[in-house]
Amino acid sequence: MTINVQPGARRGKVLLVDDQQANLRLMHQILADEYELFVATGGAQALELCERSAPDLVLLDVVMPGLDGLEVCRRLKQSPDTRGIAVIFVTAGTTPEEENACWEAGGADFVTKPVNPLTLRHRVRAHLQLKQYVDALHALAFVDGLTGIANRRHLNERLEIEWRRCLRSGMPLAALMIDVDFFKRYNDRYGHQAGDDCLKRVAGALSSAMQRAGDLAARYGGEEFLCLLPETDATAARALAERVEQAVRDLAIEHLDSATAPVVTVSVGVAVMCPLQDDAPATLLQRADAALYQAKQLGRGQVVIASDQD
Template sequence: MEQSMETWLPHLHNRPRLLIVDDQPTNIRVLHELFREDCDVFMATLGEQAISLCRTLLPDLILLDVVMEGMDGHEVCRRLKADPATQGIPIIFITAQRQESDEVRGLELGAVDFISKPINPTIVRARVRTHLTLKLQNDLLRSMALMDGLTGVANRRKFDEDLLADWRQCFREQKPLSLILVDVDYFKRYNDRYGHLAGDGCLKSVAQALSETVRRPYDLVARYGGEEFACILPNTDLRGAVELAEKMQRNIRSLGIEHSGSDVDRVVTISLGVATLVPTAVLEFQALIVAADKQLYEAKKTGRARVCSSFSDECPIESGRL
């Protein structure tokens, strides 16, 4: 009796996402029937459609036909492996081609496996199980490598990766990208007065409160360095980003963490700098960091425990978080 995918992958909180790419509806139906009980199955019949779906869905595994109308599977694989956003998705070629040179070419392009048609359902399920398990393990290791060990939020490396990816995505869509930089007010004094153990506890509490304030799955809260945090908000205009920053400020203050060494309050507070840009071909993503950092400096210079913001004239500010 075959095991279910739940038995294969007991640590997955969500069902695996499987993308089937084939220009023959019959082949898609066979594979869909094989995995529909255990996976969220998505389908594409054209190469361009498959690439677009991959960028949107980020599937856990792709079953990809080689011979298709228009763009063939080899070119689909090449493009996915050339894109940092999709290059980590494992690809299994499923094809009627049986020459050794065909298999070698597919593996050289970056595929993890090669299955010949007509398929053997038991073999296909076993290989999908193996590669989904490996994908899960790699995702867990990568997640650990991109997490700040103290606070549990994303680390600076993850921040840098996501900001670049979101900048490129917002450039393609011509959508605003917002960034909030956060600094814990008079944190050195806090450490000096209460000790570094209490300081670590304070940073953990701040990180958790910031994370709970951000609701959308594609927004990111990261530890930027020391007592500084950052929040990346794709498809968010200035008004929406400022509203979120003000909510962050209120939520941190409401924690009620005693800070008798502060000049602005008797509890821990934060200063926030907010900037919004619509990416253009002449701007680098660092321009957004510079703009947010300038506003954070302004917030600290003008009294702390406040939000300062700026936006490009190209940015809409009337519609809030999109």
């Protein structure tokens, strides 16, 4: 895995949010030569752009009609997908209460209006540099070194978040536990390096099969993977599991020592739960694991969905 922590190695993405065109123009002039800039003229548009374009940093006006800057910041910090975006408020308010509101909403910093161009440049530069280091550390801590997909630590963190989210919304949370069949024999016949390459390709197939931004494919350990699918019911989870199983077959990686097929296959255990207060997130994984065990018992290279009683 290559992690680039050289400051300035890539142009940072900065979203400018202000309902006044003149302010946007000014900030644009100050920053355009250094960064990739996006512009939003209101809070709702800012949130939408944050989800779609994943900026590194937002320069956020506080007072705007509709959704104001403080509320935009709170919502960004609530979502696991956007909480890493640094927010610098651009504010005319300088009372202690107004400043405190910026910190309490989750802002990383603020600059006061009228904007001093040099201060704006330096604040943005400092926070982008910080974010690059944080992103690099995050990648080291949350990405599996061999396959480049999420690691188990990342999975556990997301499982907690999605579990709580589904507990609040009453929506189902699905998990696919996926294990490469006869992988010991694969290593024994083709060698450990080929085994590693095989795991990388399987991981790639899983990632490609995930359709929604909230879906997560992770390496659970060894030759075992786990896909977490928020707000996904049993029908959709089964369909996705079957697509995953087929996608791995379609890689057509030769495995002449497999008793299931002449190519690498996976077994998939599926579990779906609508979280309840008394359940623990680990229950979902235990059920997926039990279904995976059944898939192995039934001959491998297939999908088994856990029944509610498991």
